Amino acid sequence: MTELPLRAGETGLLYGQEQQWAFGAALASALPAGSVLFLEGELGAGKTTLTQGLVSALGFTEPVTSPTYALMNAYPTPTGRVLHVDAYRTRHPAELYEMDLEELIAGSRLSVIEWGEAFYSDYPDAPIVRLLHKEGEPDVRQVERVR
Ligand SMILES: Nc1ncnc2c1ncn2[C@@H]1O[C@H](COP(=O)(O)OP(=O)(O)OP(=O)(O)O)[C@@H](O)[C@H]1O
């Protein structure tokens, strides 16, 4: 287990898809089984790209898709399942808890939750990573570890 690539409150820059991918891979190797990772970021900020890097680093090499319409995706990796949840349209956390979210998280290698503000207080140890576009630099993203 290595350290997380950013400390809480720190900000960094990711130059291109490759670095976005690598950042996801670094998160994967730093987060133990059963962990939650919260992801925030506007349209096109790189959430799926980061998740692809994370999941690939754990050994699942097929394409990762946005779970926006599925609510959650599960990727089987050799080290366990990665759960990918999009809570954007979930107005109340009960909706996902009724789908046994807690048990699913506990039984997963890692759970990536996009737009999961409603769950931040239930998972106080989970890092929150925010991705932002950088004005005038289409090939760069800013990454901030909010918590
Ligand atoms: N660090 C980066 N630098 C430059 N381009 C990037 C970077 N990260 C991702 N991209 C590119 O930005 C585009 C959008 O990325 P991605 O689909 O991962 O965003 P998203 O946050 O998942 O968007 P959505 O909200 O639509 O699901 C892709 O073409 C991707 O290759």
Ligand SMILES: [Mg+2]
């Ligand atoms: Mg996406």
